[in-house]
Amino acid sequence: MNKLAVVALGGNALLRDNQIGTIEEQEQNTTDTLENLVFLIKEGYDLVISHGNGPQVGNILMRNDAGETMYNIPQMPLDICVADSQGGIGYMIERMLRNVLHKHSINKEVITLVTQVMVDASDPAFQNPTKRVGKIYDKAHADQLSQQKGWTFKEETKGTKGYRRVVPSPVPLGIMNENIVENLARQGNIVIAAGGGGVPVYIDEGGRVRPSEAVIDKDLASSLLANHIHADEFYILTDVPYIYLNFNTPQQEVAEFLDVHDAREHLESGMFGEGNMAPKIRAAVQFVELGGKKSVITEATKLEDRKFGSKITLHYE
Numbered sequence: 001m002n003k004l005a006v007v008a009l010g011g012n013a014l015l016r017d018n019q020i021g022t023i024e025e026q027e028q029n030t031t032d033t034l035e036n037l038v039f040l041i042k043e044g045y046d047l048v049i050s051h052g053n054g055p056q057v058g059n060i061l062m063r064n065d066a067g068e069t070m071y072n073i074p075q076m077p078l079d080i081c082v083a084d085s086q087g088g089i090g091y092m093i094e095r096m097l098r099n100v101l102h103k104h105s106i107n108k109e110v111i112t113l114v115t116q117v118m119v120d121a122s123d124p125a126f127q128n129p130t131k132r133v134g135k136i137y138d139k140a141h142a143d144q145l146s147q148q149k150g151w152t153f154k155e156e157t158k159g160t161k162g163y164r165r166v167v168p169s170p171v172p173l174g175i176m177n178e179n180i181v182e183n184l185a186r187q188g189n190i191v192i193a194a195g196g197g198g199v200p201v202y203i204d205e206g207g208r209v210r211p212s213e214a215v216i217d218k219d220l221a222s223s224l225l226a227n228h229i230h231a232d233e234f235y236i237l238t239d240v241p242y243i244y245l246n247f248n249t250p251q252q253e254v255a256e257f258l259d260v261h262d263a264r265e266h267l268e269s270g271m272f273g274e275g276n277m278a279p280k281i282r283a284a285v286q287f288v289e290l291g292g293k294k295s296v297i298t299e300a301t302k303l304e305d306r307k308f309g310s311k312i313t314l315h316y317e
Helices: 022-035 038-040 054-071 078-103 139-150 178-188 217-230 260-268 276-290
Strands: 004-009 046-052 108-110 116-118 133-136 154-156 163-167 190-192 199-201 209-211 234-238 243-245 253-255 257-259 295-297 310-313
Touching: 004 022, 004 217, 046 078, 046 217, 054 078, 054 133, 054 209, 078 108, 078 190, 078 199, 133 139, 133 154, 139 154, 139 163, 154 295, 178 190, 178 217, 217 234, 217 243, 217 276, 234 276, 257 260, 276 295, 276 310
Parallel strands: 004 046, 004 234, 046 190, 108 190, 116 199, 234 295, 257 310
Antiparallel strands: 133 163, 154 163, 199 209, 243 253, 295 310
16 A cells, blocks of 8 residues: 655745735746655655645635625625635645646546534634734724624734734644545545645534634644544645754754654744744644654755655654
8 A cells, every 4th residue: 555645735835925926926836846746656655735825815804805895795704715715725736736747647636625624612712812814904993893793803013013803723623524535545546635724613512513713723734634544644845944943043953853752842942933833843743643654844845855854753763
């Protein structure tokens, strides 16, 4: 049986910091990233791909706001916006990947699944929203929306001044259709799933699936999916080739190999920033602790060169 790998594409795989986000830019970035997955396919890996959606779902929310303000078009809830981004980004990745496979004469099917991810409706995150989404408002407009819609706002602490909506980020507990994802991947199909962390849902007292006005950490959801479909390896593609200790200081050093114990110690000491590397390492550690063989964090363009990338395993290899 082929090895199964889950590859989580970071936000920079689709959109670079210095770009405005045109479809041409996103398609080229996506193609460049996917080219680096060809070697895994040629080495016999079955693949499941997940992706971020931060800038894209933010743009959807801003279009929501503009449509309501200018044309009285009702805003869609956050779960629908996340699903919209999953479908749109998944379609783009699927189309670009089909073209990459054709270029390399690889005959594989690619399928995109809009994925719902289970959360606990009583997760403490719902009492402490922290994830910033959408546009920045002045205080008067933020107060008005808070009163009208019950939204929570926090003041921006860097960059443009103003107030931005914050939503909960609950812990993912289960992936809907995970058996279908595994079966399709084991049959040799490339599956795109759990995009943007998935659409957060919960089961109510009557057994019905209900939406949550929340977003889920993409890497944590991807890690959980990888465990639940019994993946061998979990890859997180980001904008740096390694995990660095003491990043951006004179003491900076590469951590090419980490075991779970040391990775946990570094996390607890605050070695990694919560806005960037810490969530990735947390997800990578979770995958290994729950039975995965190896997590790899690296830059997309360095994936094929095995000398790059930080590897996290249960014990040092």
